[in-house]
Amino acid sequence: MSEFLYLPDATLEELGIGTGEVADAIEAAIRDKAEGRLFDSPKAAILPGDSRYMMSTLAVGNTEELTVLKTVTVSPDNPARDLPAINGAILVLDARTGLLRALVGANWVTAVRTAALSVVAARRLADPQSKSVAFVGCGTQAHSHLAAFAEMFPLDKVFAIGRGRANVDRLCETARGMGLAAEAPEDPEAALREADLVVTSVTLDYSIEPFLDARWLKPGAFAAITDLGIPWFDAGFAALDSVVIDDRTQEAAMEKKLIAPERVDADLTELVAGAPLAFDAEKTGAFLFRGIAVGDYAAAALAVQRAEARGAGQRIPL
The missing domain is CATH 3.30.1780.10 (ornithine cyclodeaminase, domain 1)
Incomplete structure (x- = not known):
């Protein structure tokens, strides 16, 4: 049988x-x-x-x-x-x-593979000495990325930004339980300007008006954008120095693009195969992705x- x-x-x-x-x-x-x-x-x-x-x-x-x-x-x-x-x-x-x-x-x-995809990109593009991370959206993906990045980087500070107070408080509590300082600022700009790492995972709802600007990221910062870029201003993406997506073929098949194709420096296959992208303390990097099979x-x-x-x-x- x-x-x-x-x-x-x-x-x-x-x-x-x-x-x-x-x-x-x-x-x-x-x-x-x-x-x-x-x-x-x-x-x-x-x-x-x-x-x-x-x-x-x-x-x-x-x-x-x-x-x-x-x-x-x-x-x-x-x-x-x-x-x-x-x-x-x-x-x-x-x-x-x-x-x-x-x-x-x-x-x-879904939770662990999304964070793991971010890890694949962060291994190449993020500062290995990153100490602070800002989360915009404090649900499941924030928790999975916190666990992943805490293993990978010498974190000491977490910023938690979200619309749901309970989720924000829960993420801060989790971070403090890991021995990290945690803040819940009202202003996302201040958090993004300070953070070494940024993870955005807002609800996948295209009716949300953008409220984040990649021009706020400091030199050397890395952003893992798991939410189709919904909360980000499209114009701000021009300020990113290195942009990686998960799969060029998949992206070409999508009606609504994550970012203009000419702005993409590599996909994950190219990155893993040795695309000439690496952490640079003077440049910003981002992994903008929708998830791949x-x-x-x-x-x-x-x-x-x-x-x-x-x-x-x-x-x-x-």
């Missing part, structure tokens, strides 16, 4: 997989793609109204012989329902037979392999 492995988000969190491990797995997957061992399709996204955002990614890897399909819904009204704003599921299939191998929770994967593939494959090795999760007959 065939069976599949069920790995809900709570089980995934218990596996103890670090963001750095996921970043390493993403880099390996990017190399596999560049060398013809992994195949993916551009991210699909639908905005059906009421600020909801549905997306899916698909990738097939010949190294692990897996097919990974993720579907996620962002529902801004969910917190009022006492539900997470982001929910979904991931199907992990045997790439040879098509049989279901695992059903994986999407929330953990390679990231979801790498995180889900790593989780399934770790769970199988440890006997974690629940086996369910097909």
Whole structure:
């Protein structure tokens, strides 16, 4: 009898997989793609109204012989329902037979792979001695990036900026619990002018009026922009010295571009392959991205392999 492995988000969190491990797995997957061992399709996204955002990614890897399909819904009204704003599921299939191998929770994967994608870029573009980070948007992605960057940089200060007071307070509390100073300034400009690192993760809602300007970033600062650039003034992006996106092919397929194509210096494949971009104390850098199938593939494959090795999760007959 065939069976599949069920790995809900709570089980995934218990596996103890670090963001750095996921970043390493993403880099390996990017190399596999560049060398013809992994195949993916551009991210699909639908905005059906009421600020909801549905997306899916698909990738097939010949190294692990897996097919990974993720579907996620962002529902801004969910917190009022006492539900997470982001929910979904991931199907992990045997790439040879098509049989279901695992059903994986999407929330953990989405959080950790997004932060891990930022880590891949930050390894090349951010000051390794970064001490301060400003978060604009204080939800799940802020927490996952805080955990990732705290492992990577000698942080000592966090700025938390957001519309939801409870989320801001929760992020500050988490930062203080890690031994970091935490502030919740009213003025995002002051925070961006001081911070070594900036992470923006506002609600994916194009009705939001821009309120951030890349011209506020100090020399040497690095920004991880996870929210499609929604809160940023387009004109300010001209001030960025280095701009990396996640995938040029995917971006070319998108009707609404993250940034003018001529402003892009590299995508992640080019960056991992050795594009001549590096931290410069006199220049600003940014990673502006919408998420790619390679990231979801790498995180889900790593989780399934770790769970199988440890006997974690629940086996369910097909």
